Amino acid sequence: MCGQTTGIMAELNDQSSVLKFLKTRKSGSAKALGPPGPTPSQLGEILDIAVRAPDHGKLTPWRFILFESEVRAKIGEAFAARWKVLHPGHSEESLVFQRGLFLRAPVVIAVVSTAAPHAKIPEWEQLLSSAAVCYNIVLATTAMGYHAQWQTDWVAYDTETSAAMGLKAPERISGLVYLGTSTVPLEDRPRPDAKALLTRWGA
Numbered sequence: 001m002c003g004q005t006t007g008i009m010a011e012l013n014d015q016s017s018v019l020k021f022l023k024t025r026k027s028g029s030a031k032a033l034g035p036p037g038p039t040p041s042q043l044g045e046i047l048d049i050a051v052r053a054p055d056h057g058k059l060t061p062w063r064f065i066l067f068e069s070e071v072r073a074k075i076g077e078a079f080a081a082r083w084k085v086l087h088p089g090h091s092e093e094s095l096v097f098q099r100g101l102f103l104r105a106p107v108v109i110a111v112v113s114t115a116a117p118h119a120k121i122p123e124w125e126q127l128l129s130s131a132a133v134c135y136n137i138v139l140a141t142t143a144m145g146y147h148a149q150w151q152t153d154w155v156a157y158d159t160e161t162s163a164a165m166g167l168k169a170p171e172r173i174s175g176l177v178y179l180g181t182s183t184v185p186l187e188d189r190p191r192p193d194a195k196a197l198l199t200r201w202g203a
């Protein structure tokens with residue numbers, strides 16, 4: 001009996017800490033994400049959690065590309081080269097920024113949507129599923145005590161740059177999720193008032 005109560009209490013405590021986590025979670029800013037980042041085994045865990053995202057039709061319409069260590073500088077060269085072409089009047093400063101885009105955090109995970117026409121499942125729903133994957137990465141990383149930010153940026157929308165990152169048309173980037181440890185205290189932002197967004201049908 002006592003053991004049973006303890007079990008229920010433990011479950012309740014656990015539930016309230018999950019709710020507290022969800023109520024207070026906030027992103028770190030990619031520009032302030034230094035080491036440490038998740039270890040290889042933690043990264044595996046994060047991806048295992050990511051793939052638990054709801055997925056209508058069990059199509060797994062997404063995949064991951066990992067950027068860590070020195071490849072972050074290598075892809076930065078591709079970003080800078082493309083930036084030069086797209087912005088003929090570019091400043092040297094902007095090139096330095098583009099080179100260092102992925103160097104801002106120890107780990108960057110590109111979540112790639114592989115959504116495609118399907119007889120039963122609209123592409124829209126496949127894209128929504130990839131968004132849930134991105135958020136699962138943010139949640140798992142934050143729950144481990146690290147910080148994360150889900151970004152996209154121009155590199156996600158430029159076809160040539162996406163190809164340089166390893167995408168094959170018509171794949172699209174749903175998120176570039178930066179993982180690390182914030183070097184500055186996290187600041188919350190004003191949150192929408194959920195009640196103000198709610199209407200009751202028929203009222």
Ligand SMILES: Cc1cc2nc3c(=O)[nH]c(=O)nc-3n(C[C@H](O)[C@H](O)[C@H](O)COP(=O)(O)O)c2cc1C
Pocket residue numbers: 025026027028149150151152153174175189
């Ligand atoms: C699809 C998507 C793309 C985003 N892209 C960027 C981005 O490129 N740059 C950026 O600063 N924030 C971007 N954000 C916003 C951040 O992920 C995050 O919401 C913001 O930093 C506020 O933090 P919060 O998670 O604590 O609300 C994006 C969010 C989403 C959902």
